Amino acid sequence: MSHDPLLQPYQLKHLTLRNRIIVTAHEPAYPEDGMPKERYRAYTVERAKGGVAMTMTAGSAAVSKDSPPVFNNLLAYKDEIVPWIREMTDAVHEEGAAIMIQLTHLGRRTRWDKGEWLPVVAPSHHREASHRAFPKKIEDWDIERILKDFADAAERMKAGGMDGVELEAYGHLIDQFASPLTNELDGPYGGSLDNRMRFCFDVLKAIRMRVGGDFILGVRYTADECLPGGTGKEEGFEISKRLKESGLIDYLNVIRGHIDTDAGLTDVIPIQGMANSPHLDFAGEIRAATNFPTFHAAKIPDVATARHAIASGKVDMVGMTRAHMTDPHIVRKIIEKREDDIRPCVGANYCLDRIYQGGAAYCIHNAATGRELTMPHTIAKADRRKKVVIVGAGPAGLEAARVAGERGHDVVVFEAANDPGGQIRLTAQSERRREMISIIDWRMSQCEKLGVTFHFNTWAEADTIESEKPDVVIIATGGLPHTEILSEGNELVVSAWDIISGDVKPGNNVLIFDDAGDHAGLQAAEFLANAGAKVEIMTPDRAFAPEVMAMNLVPYMRSLQKLDVTFTVTYRLESVEKSGNQLIAYVGSDYGGVSKQRTLDQVVVNHGTIPLDELYFELKPISNNLGEISHDQLIAGEPQSVVRNPDGKFQLFRIGDAVAARNTHAAIYDALRLLKDV
Ligand SMILES: Cc1cc2nc3c(=O)[nH]c(=O)nc-3n(C[C@H](O)[C@H](O)[C@H](O)COP(=O)(O)O)c2cc1C
Numbered sequence: 001m002s003h004d005p006l007l008q009p010y011q012l013k014h015l016t017l018r019n020r021i022i023v024t025a026h027e028p029a030y031p032e033d034g035m036p037k038e039r040y041r042a043y044t045v046e047r048a049k050g051g052v053a054m055t056m057t058a059g060s061a062a063v064s065k066d067s068p069p070v071f072n073n074l075l076a077y078k079d080e081i082v083p084w085i086r087e088m089t090d091a092v093h094e095e096g097a098a099i100m101i102q103l104t105h106l107g108r109r110t111r112w113d114k115g116e117w118l119p120v121v122a123p124s125h126h127r128e129a130s131h132r133a134f135p136k137k138i139e140d141w142d143i144e145r146i147l148k149d150f151a152d153a154a155e156r157m158k159a160g161g162m163d164g165v166e167l168e169a170y171g172h173l174i175d176q177f178a179s180p181l182t183n184e185l186d187g188p189y190g191g192s193l194d195n196r197m198r199f200c201f202d203v204l205k206a207i208r209m210r211v212g213g214d215f216i217l218g219v220r221y222t223a224d225e226c227l228p229g230g231t232g233k234e235e236g237f238e239i240s241k242r243l244k245e246s247g248l249i250d251y252l253n254v255i256r257g258h259i260d261t262d263a264g265l266t267d268v269i270p271i272q273g274m275a276n277s278p279h280l281d282f283a284g285e286i287r288a289a290t291n292f293p294t295f296h297a298a299k300i301p302d303v304a305t306a307r308h309a310i311a312s313g314k315v316d317m318v319g320m321t322r323a324h325m326t327d328p329h330i331v332r333k334i335i336e337k338r339e340d341d342i343r344p345c346v347g348a349n350y351c352l353d354r355i356y357q358g359g360a361a362y363c364i365h366n367a368a369t370g371r372e373l374t375m376p377h378t379i380a381k382a383d384r385r386k387k388v389v390i391v392g393a394g395p396a397g398l399e400a401a402r403v404a405g406e407r408g409h410d411v412v413v414f415e416a417a418n419d420p421g422g423q424i425r426l427t428a429q430s431e432r433r434r435e436m437i438s439i440i441d442w443r444m445s446q447c448e449k450l451g452v453t454f455h456f457n458t459w460a461e462a463d464t465i466e467s468e469k470p471d472v473v474i475i476a477t478g479g480l481p482h483t484e485i486l487s488e489g490n491e492l493v494v495s496a497w498d499i500i501s502g503d504v505k506p507g508n509n510v511l512i513f514d515d516a517g518d519h520a521g522l523q524a525a526e527f528l529a530n531a532g533a534k535v536e537i538m539t540p541d542r543a544f545a546p547e548v549m550a551m552n553l554v555p556y557m558r559s560l561q562k563l564d565v566t567f568t569v570t571y572r573l574e575s576v577e578k579s580g581n582q583l584i585a586y587v588g589s590d591y592g593g594v595s596k597q598r599t600l601d602q603v604v605v606n607h608g609t610i611p612l613d614e615l616y617f618e619l620k621p622i623s624n625n626l627g628e629i630s631h632d633q634l635i636a637g638e639p640q641s642v643v644r645n646p647d648g649k650f651q652l653f654r655i656g657d658a659v660a661a662r663n664t665h666a667a668i669y670d671a672l673r674l675l676k677d678v
């Protein structure tokens, strides 16, 4: 029997949890028609297979029609959800894990132009900055209706075989009642703490009456909003005690902070560069004050911190939620004493930002997450050992090397630079984004275990490749900054990479023209402004840095606003001219009719990359597929069988930015989905 604190079972009322690690509520936005169908089930079951004690499926499953999902949540108000839930709970239970679901009414944290176009309701007219709807002030009949909706939804979940339900009470309707900032009601539901908590307790009572005692009920709530005038720590402790003393619930799931703005949400779910486990001590204080089962999650990404959270008695169950999106098999690897093999969560929050912007959560460096029906988390061995030669050791090349190694192939990688990493190595130059380098370090250590051979500082030529006598050649050479986009003066500008890498000295008065809208532009701005430059970021788009997305933007704004960087949208840099030791930038607009000038000493252009594809085109004529990738076979998950040149010597494929400028996830997905079938 293991003495690892993380692997000790935990008795939650009648439910025995097999260890101390849980996945907390998170809606990955995989529902189809609001139902947890095959894809959802496969995603959830993978984590149960990986050994987690309990998965809190969904996040914010909607109990009422006037709580329409803002991205893509489960619709717990529909009866047809019950059989879908049943299939999922049966499958999870078969793997030995417990499964619960988080239910909610979003209150003002949604929009009226979604779902059935019903007005949104809240205990005041104050709108939430993030979702923007002006709410209707809730009436008595709304309250009655929603209480019944909560009980109905909980009953459906019990009928579907769930072990319990959790209520979301931070930033949603229950908490909007509790917080003095969002509750302007008079009478029984407004005013004193008793009154503001009445809705929460009415919901709990309604659910308990319906589901009985042998069903786990918990609340995930903010015990300190960290907002002037909001629920403070003292009141939060009082709320915690009252929740326990009500006898209605079985555990507390502690949140600290508020989520009504992107910045607030990012403090609750911290992104890379922010401290690890920032609210763990606070959760520990609540556990000590209440002596009640306490759950908590907030950037506890590694096993050592999770172990500390349990061993120190701060919490009873520790959430490792994003960590399980990156690696669903954490517990299995702990049990097998393979902690080093756990793919690390790098806190990129690509997963979270994508639920809004892309409509589904994907992990920046595990392309199998959310694609369990087509992409493997564990790579199967190939029938025949092949020689696979890879050029480039950026994210695409290293993922290709890792996957080919797992397939059992003989793998050789050539890299022109001293070190692996490509663009990620540059990204990780920013202190705040240093965690990104784990994407590379983890792959290098996996490749080492798999016996992959690396040649650094080696510029691979066609001869070099041919002399290896490969069966398969993968070109993952990435790209170089593309700055030649002006009608005149291209030679006068530098790239964002030039600045980030330190190859070019920062100027004093700098214009960054950023129409790629990705991290590189903002990272360059941060470097420049930190070096003392006056910086303006200009974009022809309606908003700057659209590819960076909401939570990722927060740390940049916190830094750039302090450094007085200015942001100009809807203008386009057209040309640059030299004037003495200064530069004149000529600026127009896609909307027409304007022409402006700026006098500067440095102009930085961020416009993606141009593929570094010479070697690919040199090898193409001697390959047997002439570089072609069958999209049909790629999508169907079949081996590539295109032959366009029967005399060719090897199969040749190009992946990542060597094809076209995209992002890290795309590069890694290119590699996984191709190489898993090589
Ligand atoms: C894609 C995604 C969706 C989430 N949705 C919810 C949600 O609906 N309800 C909730 O309480 N928490 C939600 N969360 C927050 C997680 O439960 C967890 O608190 C957060 O990810 C911090 O824990 P971690 O650092 O272990 O990931 C979500 C997280 C992610 C990554």
Ligand code: SF4
Pocket (backbone or CB within 6 Å): 322, 323, 325, 326, 344, 345, 346, 347, 348, 349, 350, 351, 352, 362, 363, 364, 365, 366
């Ligand atoms: S995208 Fe980033 S934060 Fe999200 S699971 Fe993957 S590594 Fe973790």
